[in-house]
Amino acid sequence: NAGVTQTPKFQVLKTGQSMTLQCAQDMNHEYMSWYRQDPGMGLRLIHYSVGAGITDQGEVPNGYNVSRSTTEDFPLRLLSAAPSQTSVYFCASSSHSSTGGETQYFGPGTRLLVL
């Protein structure tokens, strides 16, 4: 049982490049989320999904795209990378809503550096 996996672990991009951060979970969780973590700002929600085919915006969605074609996968796309997107990105999943007290399980994170 791998839990939540993220690839790559580290990536360097040039401004304007695009890339996809991969996230997969093998726990059959309906809920999946993407967060970014910046120094002094905690974790901020980018996008989330409550099931396959359903996505919604979080607190900081600009510059990011998501889709959810399967229960297992929830990729995050950077359309045109900017230095402001330098951050550590975490994917998380849960079987039910956090509003119902459900634990979120986090991946190990992807460190992204945009030059």
Place this chain on the structure above:
Amino acid sequence: AQTVTQSQPEMSVQEAETVTLSCTYDTSESDYYLFWYKQPPSRQMILVIRQEAYKQQNATENRFSVNFQKAAKSFSLKISDSQLGDAAMYFCAFPFGNEKLTFGTGTRLTIIP
């Protein structure tokens, strides 16, 4: 505004002593959950403890307990018998609305041997 505030960016405690990390939040809801997550140097986020607002009794998980004061909108985490492995960033979190789990800015806890 829906906010989660951790006013202590850094805390330190002597090994085996007790430390309390503070968290306040703002909500108009009456029934909700609150969470404390831990992020050790490995960066892996792990749930420490959760509290349901309508329960009178403070949640406890081994050496970790909360002091939940609903009227004051305060949700502190107490760590007893601190161990070196407790050194980490600790985040308070509140699920505002549909799935929008909001985290505080975190408290970095250092354990002094």
